[in-house]
Amino acid sequence: MKRWRRPRRSERLVSRTIQLRIVSPERVLLEVEVVSVRFPGADGAFGVLPRHAAMVSLTEPGLLRARTVAGEEVEFLVHDGFAEVRGDRLTVLTRSAERPEEVDLERARRAAERARARLRNDRARVDLARASAALRRALVREKYGRRS
DSSP: OOOOOOOGGGGOOOOOEEEEEOOOOOOOOEEEEEEEEEETTTTEEEOOOOOOEEEEEEEEEEEEEETTTTTEEEEEEEOOOEEETTTTEEEESSSSSEGGGOOOHHHHHHHHHHHHHHHOOSSSSHHHHHHHHHHHHHHHHHOOOOOO
């Protein structure tokens, strides 16, 4: 009868992928296995690789880029939300997300102009935080949006 022995370090399975999930209030937008992810956090851009330390971060409007196991690059525009790394799983909970090619550039330009007008209007009772957030979202959509 063979005795059990502890596997050698080289024999242990080491995860080389991350399970990425992007979730909005309406649905799961993306669920894919990737080798790396870069996303905009409140403290700057974050890079996540397999075996990353556990963390939770606020996300800022910006471009999330992930490289799949097949070597393809996946991009999503994410807006305000949270990102959680636990084990080899990254979950991004966001108010909304879209692929760059889905962005309506004209609508993004109009939204940016409306937000700028609200911020310039001194007499109106404007919620500055909401107007600033709307402007940031619109500028990100303009910057990363692509024509189909």
